[in-house]
Amino acid sequence: MDKPLLELENVSTGYGIIPVLHGINLSVGKGDIYALLGPNGGGKSTILKVCSRQIDPWAGSVKVAGRSIEGIAAEDLAKAGVCTIPEGKGIFPNLTVEENLIMMTHACQSLQAIQSVTFERFPQLGNKRNQLAGTLSGGEQQMLSMSRALSTNPKLLLLDELSMGLAPIIVKDLYGIVSQLAEEGIGVLVVEQFARTVLGVATRAGILINGKIISEGSPAELEDQLSDAYLGTKGNV
Amino acid sequence: MTELITFTVVGLAIGSIYSIASVGLVVTYTTSGIFNFAHGAIGMFAAFIYWQLRWDSAWGGEWPAPIALAFVLLIVSPSLGILLQAIVMKGLEGTSETTKLVIPIAVMLAFIGITNWVWQDFESRIPEPFFGRDSKWELGDAFITTHQTIVVVVAVFLAILLKVLLTSTRIGITMRAVVDNQDLVRLNGSNPNASALLSWIIGSALAGLAGILISPLLGSLNVLALTLLVVNAYAAAIFGRLKNLPLTFLGGIAIGLAVSYWNWVSGTGRKWPWLSELRATIPVLILFAILIVLPQERLRGAAIKKHREVFTTPTMKSSILWGIAFVVIISGLTPMLETKWEFSLSKGIGFSIIALSMVLLTGYAGEINLAPLAFAGIGALSAYQFDVGSTVETGAGFATLSTLLALLFAFLVLSAFGFKRKKLWVLSVSIALATLLLVTIFDDTTGTGIASRESMSISGILVATLISGIAGALVALPALRLRGLYLGLATFAFAIFVDKMVYKQRQTLSLDIPFFGDGEDITFNIFNNGALNMPRPDFFGINFKSNQSAMLILLAISFTLIALFLIRLKRSTYGRQLSAMKDSPAASATLGLNMLRLKLSVFTLAAAIAGFGGALHASNLRAIQEDAPFTVFEGLGLFMLTVVGGIGYVSGALIGGILYGTAFIVMGDFWAKLSTDWNSFNWLFTFVHDFFLFLGPAVAGIGLGRNPNGIASQIFDGFRVLGQRESRRVLTIMITIITSVWILRVSNLIDGWTFLLLSLPILLISTLIADKRSNLEEAETRNWELLGINTEISMEDEAFLDQMLDLGSYKSQQISKVDRDE
Numbered sequence A: 001m002d003k004p005l006l007e008l009e010n011v012s013t014g015y016g017i018i019p020v021l022h023g024i025n026l027s028v029g030k031g032d033i034y035a036l037l038g039p040n041g042g043g044k045s046t047i048l049k050v051c052s053r054q055i056d057p058w059a060g061s062v063k064v065a066g067r068s069i070e071g072i073a074a075e076d077l078a079k080a081g082v083c084t085i086p087e088g089k090g091i092f093p094n095l096t097v098e099e100n101l102i103m104m105t106h107a108c109q110s111l112q113a114i115q116s117v118t119f120e121r122f123p124q125l126g127n128k129r130n131q132l133a134g135t136l137s138g139g140e141q142q143m144l145s146m147s148r149a150l151s152t153n154p155k156l157l158l159l160d161e162l163s164m165g166l167a168p169i170i171v172k173d174l175y176g177i178v179s180q181l182a183e184e185g186i187g188v189l190v191v192e193q194f195a196r197t198v199l200g201v202a203t204r205a206g207i208l209i210n211g212k213i214i215s216e217g218s219p220a221e222l223e224d225q226l227s228d229a230y231l232g233t234k235g236n237v
Numbered sequence B: 001m002t003e004l005i006t007f008t009v010v011g012l013a014i015g016s017i018y019s020i021a022s023v024g025l026v027v028t029y030t031t032s033g034i035f036n037f038a039h040g041a042i043g044m045f046a047a048f049i050y051w052q053l054r055w056d057s058a059w060g061g062e063w064p065a066p067i068a069l070a071f072v073l074l075i076v077s078p079s080l081g082i083l084l085q086a087i088v089m090k091g092l093e094g095t096s097e098t099t100k101l102v103i104p105i106a107v108m109l110a111f112i113g114i115t116n117w118v119w120q121d122f123e124s125r126i127p128e129p130f131f132g133r134d135s136k137w138e139l140g141d142a143f144i145t146t147h148q149t150i151v152v153v154v155a156v157f158l159a160i161l162l163k164v165l166l167t168s169t170r171i172g173i174t175m176r177a178v179v180d181n182q183d184l185v186r187l188n189g190s191n192p193n194a195s196a197l198l199s200w201i202i203g204s205a206l207a208g209l210a211g212i213l214i215s216p217l218l219g220s221l222n223v224l225a226l227t228l229l230v231v232n233a234y235a236a237a238i239f240g241r242l243k244n245l246p247l248t249f250l251g252g253i254a255i256g257l258a259v260s261y262w263n264w265v266s267g268t269g270r271k272w273p274w275l276s277e278l279r280a281t282i283p284v285l286i287l288f289a290i291l292i293v294l295p296q297e298r299l300r301g302a303a304i305k306k307h308r309e310v311f312t313t314p315t316m317k318s319s320i321l322w323g324i325a326f327v328v329i330i331s332g333l334t335p336m337l338e339t340k341w342e343f344s345l346s347k348g349i350g351f352s353i354i355a356l357s358m359v360l361l362t363g364y365a366g367e368i369n370l371a372p373l374a375f376a377g378i379g380a381l382s383a384y385q386f387d388v389g390s391t392v393e394t395g396a397g398f399a400t401l402s403t404l405l406a407l408l409f410a411f412l413v414l415s416a417f418g419f420k421r422k423k424l425w426v427l428s429v430s431i432a433l434a435t436l437l438l439v440t441i442f443d444d445t446t447g448t449g450i451a452s453r454e455s456m457s458i459s460g461i462l463v464a465t466l467i468s469g470i471a472g473a474l475v476a477l478p479a480l481r482l483r484g485l486y487l488g489l490a491t492f493a494f495a496i497f498v499d500k501m502v503y504k505q506r507q508t509l510s511l512d513i514p515f516f517g518d519g520e521d522i523t524f525n526i527f528n529n530g531a532l533n534m535p536r537p538d539f540f541g542i543n544f545k546s547n548q549s550a551m552l553i554l555l556a557i558s559f560t561l562i563a564l565f566l567i568r569l570k571r572s573t574y575g576r577q578l579s580a581m582k583d584s585p586a587a588s589a590t591l592g593l594n595m596l597r598l599k600l601s602v603f604t605l606a607a608a609i610a611g612f613g614g615a616l617h618a619s620n621l622r623a624i625q626e627d628a629p630f631t632v633f634e635g636l637g638l639f640m641l642t643v644v645g646g647i648g649y650v651s652g653a654l655i656g657g658i659l660y661g662t663a664f665i666v667m668g669d670f671w672a673k674l675s676t677d678w679n680s681f682n683w684l685f686t687f688v689h690d691f692f693l694f695l696g697p698a699v700a701g702i703g704l705g706r707n708p709n710g711i712a713s714q715i716f717d718g719f720r721v722l723g724q725r726e727s728r729r730v731l732t733i734m735i736t737i738i739t740s741v742w743i744l745r746v747s748n749l750i751d752g753w754t755f756l757l758l759s760l761p762i763l764l765i766s767t768l769i770a771d772k773r774s775n776l777e778e779a780e781t782r783n784w785e786l787l788g789i790n791t792e793i794s795m796e797d798e799a800f801l802d803q804m805l806d807l808g809s810y811k812s813q814q815i816s817k818v819d820r821d822e
């Protein structure tokens, strides 16, 4: 049972003919929170897309719980317990809050269970069940998309820029939730720009620049290298 | 009272059918983001199949109603829906508005083509209502048929069912979620293709049901009429803003009632004879009105487009060379073409001139116009009215009219070209005066009475151009806020309106201006017997009447001149403003562009071009008929094929027009000839012939309509190598050989086929040779957009990139400026 939940071996991919990722190695175990940091356009979101089967790797292998996910459809992977909250708002703006929750039942949970978890955690969503999700505030939308991570009992959670456009206090809250989830034993891979908060909860971290992970280690070790990475003094390989 | 009940019930029944159709349309739209233009055609097709199963004695025939109904609605229509989604509509998300319109239009034409093909003969097919014509019950003094009752009940039931499906079941909610974000639906653990499929199944089944229900109300089955009838439902769908089912349902009922009450008030069209066709246009009038009144949705966050059109503008020099080459080639063809072929080719070029209006409007300015032929028809009719008709009876009156039109026209167009106040007026007035002068010079009859003559005059064409231009402005004026699909629908409504109210107009409209004249001061007698004999022109001392070659060359020259004008326009400030408007109306508005003026002027110009082309085209055909060549469906076909050709290029217009007017007919003829030559393969050749004739355009549209740049750019890429310096030798050799073959042909040493067989391969081979030679030189640097991905960019690479991106001149300018400064 010590197989890592998510394991990338030498993964390369890109869009069309333009390569983006070059030989990524990465693994996330049970209870881990792996924070992937790096400047814009480095390929962080692309890594998550490979892991959630939205795009195919060109080379290398992606394994979830020790099994290769080659050829599996994205929706089946989601049903099997890989929960991906994509960049931007992971919600359907033209559906109501309630209908958004109904969409979450595709991952094999009952609506009651989803509702009770969501409204307990985010009471303010409870008053807005019949409001269109697109008209919620940015924070509320992010809560709604996080509620999928909370309520569908995933084994592996892939989060893309949870903090985008949110007040620091909300970000802190959301990461509180993430670390709780990790304590319950799920693996988390988070992609972030906003390094400070996530490094507080992460167990491991990596810096991705130009499609390569240039360094990896404990959050404390990486904190020092971050400014170099963002200022571009390193990694122009 | 009895009448009220009767007409209300009739209205409710028709309205219910509209509701069923429009609800189906909304379901496919909300779940796929595609406005299914083919909806009406699917309904029509289903009605034909149903008729075949129920009543045709030769084949199928005499199935009991429930079984036939179940077969059509549960098997045929759903299969059509599945086919459509799986083969045609899939992958349209993220494409341009034009593509999203063109593909469904192509599908619609395909259904019309197939139906015309299968049910070819003009047998009258009369579907019966449910339980026969005599099955009815009494309400007060009025009779209500069982069919009407069934229709209303079914509609209400279906509306409720769908509402429940879409808002209260998970599959329905997923169907709506797919429109928002497909990828997210996947990440939630559901397959978006499955829900899209379901929505297409439901959509086609509802279209089929509407077609079957409405067909008994029409009398004999008619392909186009039935298609258009379901098109009426579009108004209801827009009323529900393409997403609100209850509103859509009510909209359908309201339209049905409006039509029915109008029939009541107007005594089924007898009271005001020249308005008699209005009942058929009420739904599209409502559609137009709703589009204009409805507050526009705030623009949704612009979706990232998968395909972007990239239209490059050719330089003026090469355009002029190409233009000359085109006219020379056409003139060179005339000695060797039989009159029949010349006529086909002229027909194609006639359509091409009209298609140029779409290049300006849609290709350059990004405004979709589905009524190009309506404007062309208005032009043709105006030219006819002036030259042959008797609407405007005196030359003096005509001169006044054209001067005023010219003034208005010039004002509309010039105001968008940056002319202001005094300058604008001075220019407009001088253009108007010039028109007056021109009209007086070229109009021999001015001042002498009735303007009736045997040939088309320059002033006739001029007036045609002006009138259709102003008509364009009048249509554009209320529709200025509309864009994309909504603009397409508004112009579509206009096209149907013209189709019904003008081409089907059999009445003379007499207006009496008080205190003036004899009581019938203006008489319009547009189309009193379904066909008008258009005269050929007779100017420059050339008789175009008997000389098809001259007509062909005249069309080719007109095409070239307008095309050059458009290219010049595109390269001007005005053209850049149009591009800006196309790319982002919001951004250009913030830059201070006056969008309203720009849009109005470009509509005016485009409609004027269409009108000019229409007048010339009709004159070439020698006739305007109610069903050719300016109908709605022909307009859609031309639009579609121009997109296939490349709507951003004048050459795309040429390809579109020739495909539409010439190619498929000539190809059909070719196979027909083969089938008479080789009798044993008759069935095969007849099949191929029919295929080209009925389905050619639609198949071209479905197959090629996706390429946003059209085939023009591909062809020109092929030719471009021939124009390069390195290929000079190949080019010279090629031209020499082809010219010598041509001389052989003209001196009748070889026949037309041999000429084609010799010259086409030479053209192809030389292109290939030139391509190969230039490839050898370019082999290393071909993928210049990939430079520097794997290695560092060197100085040479940088210079090369500058050259490719055309930054070289910019740099050298800078350098020379620096030099000067020092």
Ligand SMILES: Nc1ncnc2c1ncn2[C@@H]1O[C@H](COP(=O)(O)OP(=O)(O)OP(=O)(O)O)[C@@H](O)[C@H]1O
Pocket: A015, A016, A020, A038, A039, A040, A041, A042, A043, A044, A045, A046, A047, A087, A193
């Ligand atoms: N759909 C796409 N098609 C083509 N190129 C893409 C696509 N999506 C991303 N890219 C390119 O891939 C590279 C990596 O993109 P990615 O979204 O993974 O970056 P990121 O590290 O997530 O950046 P950010 O921090 O800004 O979100 C970028 O250069 C981007 O332009």
Ligand SMILES: [Mg+2]
Pocket: A044, A045, A046, A087, A160
């Ligand atoms: Mg990203």
